[in-house]
Amino acid sequence: MVLCALRRQLLRSGSRCGTWTRLLQRPSSGCVYSSTDGFNHQEIREKLQAFPGGSIDLLKQDSGIAVLTINNPSRMNAFSGSMMVDLEERVTQLENWTGGKGLIVQGAAETFCSGSDLNAVRAISNPQDGMKMCMFMQNTLTRLVRLPLISVALVEGRALGGGAELTTACDFRLMASGSVIQFVHKHMGLVPGWGGAARLVRLVGSQNALKLLGGAVKVDPELGLHIGLSDEVLEAQQEAEGVVTLLQQAENWLSRYTKGPAPVIQAVKKVVLSGRELPLSDALRTEKDVFGTVWGGPANLQALASKPKHK
């Protein structure tokens, strides 16, 4: 669906790869659904705002790593309607962050996210509203995936339903010991609708995805590592100066991949993203375009002047 929509968009506008490059530069235009699909962005925003509670908090740090916190602890960080709108706004802020390199998505109060707020879900349980919410969240999470930042979901406690789907919208998942990712949709008489199934298949393969969705399997850190859903298990750590929090551990893990100037790290994410999402010939052309943005750039010239040895 994502690729089809993307290809439709590319074909509509002529030069396919040039357009994809523009999408990478202005990812907010890379939504899956638009008015041509009958999607009325303003209408669904207003509907969602009618279900308030909680917040999505963004902290942009000088290190170039931002922390996005799903914050609704009294409901195990379930997504209220206003939090869905908040998330979209935070993603817009991140798209415009020229100095950004990395992103950590976490839940408040030692748990990740228990999916949609069931109170809001009950109120919009008719098919029309459900489809609108689904398109809104797919657009937002697709834009999250396509941020030019290397992203990590820090999973502590439970990531259930839409919370499990959110973890798949990040490049990496770090699972704290004792944490669980569970696609509980089947138990709710549903399938994922925020793009989580499509992304899961790409992450763990269709066999594993069928098992996780069909069995509503509880994925603990060990199973997560085994099937490639999780990239690392984080344990509570003690250091001479005190406890190293899970967030600090996640930042240390991510900073291995975000050292260097923002334009170079963003270019890294863009070439990997196009390789992940596009057919090979289109991905190669995009890689050429992104290469052109760093070739002869300040970091490249500085590296050439310093006669580097990569020992």
Ligand SMILES: CC[C@@H](C(=O)O)C(=O)SCCNC(=O)CCNC(=O)[C@H](O)C(C)(C)COP(=O)(O)OP(=O)(O)OC[C@H]1O[C@@H](n2cnc3c(N)ncnc32)[C@H](O)[C@@H]1OP(=O)(O)O
């Ligand atoms: C398309 C829909 C789909 C999606 O978006 O993709 C979904 O996400 S549907 C939602 C899927 N999630 C769930 O079904 C989670 C249901 N909740 C639970 O299973 C449990 O609450 C828990 C998350 C496993 C935690 O259990 P426990 O530790 O025993 O705590 P409590 O049950 O007492 O929860 C504390 C408090 O939080 C409220 N809560 C939890 N999850 C939600 C939620 N998704 N929506 C609304 N409220 C939620 C729970 O009701 C408790 O509130 P109080 O009773 O007022 O204390």
